[in-house]
Amino acid sequence: MAKRTEIGTLGEFGLIRHLTEKITLKNPGTLKGVGDDAAVLDYKEKQVLVTTDLLLEGIHFDLTYVPLKHLGYKSAVVNFSDIYAMNGYPKQITVSLGLSKRFSVEDLEELYSGLQLACEVYGVDLVGGDTSASLTGLTISITCLGEAGKGEIVYRSGAKETDLIYVSGDLGAAYMGLQLLEREKRLFNGESDFTPDFGGKEYLLERQLKPEARKDIIEMLAANHIKPTAMIDISDGLSSELLHISRESNVGCHVYEERIPIDFQTASMAEQFNMNLITTAMNGGEDYELLFTVPLTDHDKISALKGIKVIGHITKPELGNYLVGRDGGEVELKAQGWNSLASE
């Protein structure tokens, strides 16, 4: 049986010290990390980006099938993704945890090992946080700070008529991974000698359980001197993010069904589940790909780059926001996003 050390044996300060003592700071701009009333950072002439995410057990994650290390990794990465979506680079995170007695010190070490792995991979320092008792499930609140040079930041609001719309990677896989995990959980609950059937679906699981933020895309665009006019990361689904760009930029958009990038495993799983593939790709969420717009004149430069696909173009606002089907029919885009608080 795994070793189990009760959190109470360390106390609040002991626990924080235990979890953070091995942390080394990587960025020269991080002057002081954990251990005072506040962390101290030096951004010199760079601008500071700040984003935050709150993850609650039972709403954003299910510990029945999400390993704590993966949860730590993903919690950090989704915040990095928001910073890349501004065309910036994440530099520091703070991590606050609400913990019930159900969690042991070893559990928290697992969670922290995932957080620290993400920090290593993306060159980010963990500089602070708060640890508290919780009467209920696990609560994770992460704030990420990042930097961007003046004039480098890309907002949602800069898209212009005739700009082309691009998306990185492929869409819908994380959502299909979630469906798969949920199905296996239901099956598992019915049988005692159950072995989950994940063969050939590794990509879907990885997209759901261990997503990556597209640092590589930001670096590639910079290396090729392409600055998007507008950018956002795809966390709530492509439809929802397109509507954010249209709203903030006061434009409309047309995207084309046949251009939406979808992985073979996503398509195959949608068929097995008898789900509409394009709906999955448009509204699935948690892809953490980048959606951005670029002037027509940059298309030649960008079309030579790997891992980026043009999916449509920006229009005048009065033309609305539409998905054009393979048959030429148009369907208006609707925001899906988060409905957990809607009255059922």
Next chain:
Amino acid sequence: MAKRTEIGTLGEFGLIRHLTEKITLKNPGTLKGVGDDAAVLDYKEKQVLVTTDLLLEGIHFDLTYVPLKHLGYKSAVVNFSDIYAMNGYPKQITVSLGLSKRFSVEDLEELYSGLQLACEVYGVDLVGGDTSASLTGLTISITCLGEAGKGEIVYRSGAKETDLIYVSGDLGAAYMGLQLLEREKRLFNGESDFTPDFGGKEYLLERQLKPEARKDIIEMLAANHIKPTAMIDISDGLSSELLHISRESNVGCHVYEERIPIDFQTASMAEQFNMNLITTAMNGGEDYELLFTVPLTDHDKISALKGIKVIGHITKPELGNYLVGRDGGEVELKAQGWNSLASE
């Protein structure tokens, strides 16, 4: 009856827009607040301070007697206090909320009105956050960013032997306010036509429900060209904070019972409750006063200032950390702090 609008009628993005649309940005360094993947800030040549606090219903607050507006105000102020404790000035906060359906839009307006009032009073911008469904109680996670000039920052680690130890305001009142509220809650639960008896105890309630951060002390020290060698805010109780300074500065300390500042209402209430007054003042917590050390040579300058009291002095580390009683007896300081996760 109060108007009740269900949160679900607005949806996630509608709710965030509704709560944040009236927010105006005050600081020239806040370039972009709510509404993109990240907020954008310019700190120019200043250094960036960052601190975060997680507040959970049932652990950190009890909505039976804490009005939501006060809760919003206090949630912001406790973060500002951490920035002042670095000798810096808070400039921006992000606010993440986990909400169950029990809360209405009007409830959140109350909470936000408290947050915004605190921001106005202290000159801070609310620049972002996250709003999520929660399966359980209210979760509030706040991150605060602040600024300080290079060379102005005061850490916990700078205290030197023979430095004098100072504390602002008075101690123990917030804790007595909490005892009072808890008592009235117990009484209330027994009687239906109950009127709480708070006469003459307004100061205790205010210290518990609507604490202030000591911006005025930081400004006064700066105006008088006094830079503390070490500083911390008193959130977990004087004993606990003294031990932090001793540990981080590798020193010891002696503080004197007769020097600990205590308000008359605190003393009177402790007597009524038959509680040890000095224990209350040393371990009560939530005072949000500043504890700091200053070289002996600055004592003449500082003794002319109002609202600050010398309570003891820094020693060699091997002399330990002691409270010297009125009778000259010495009691070793023990960390109290947070024990909610300790096994009972």
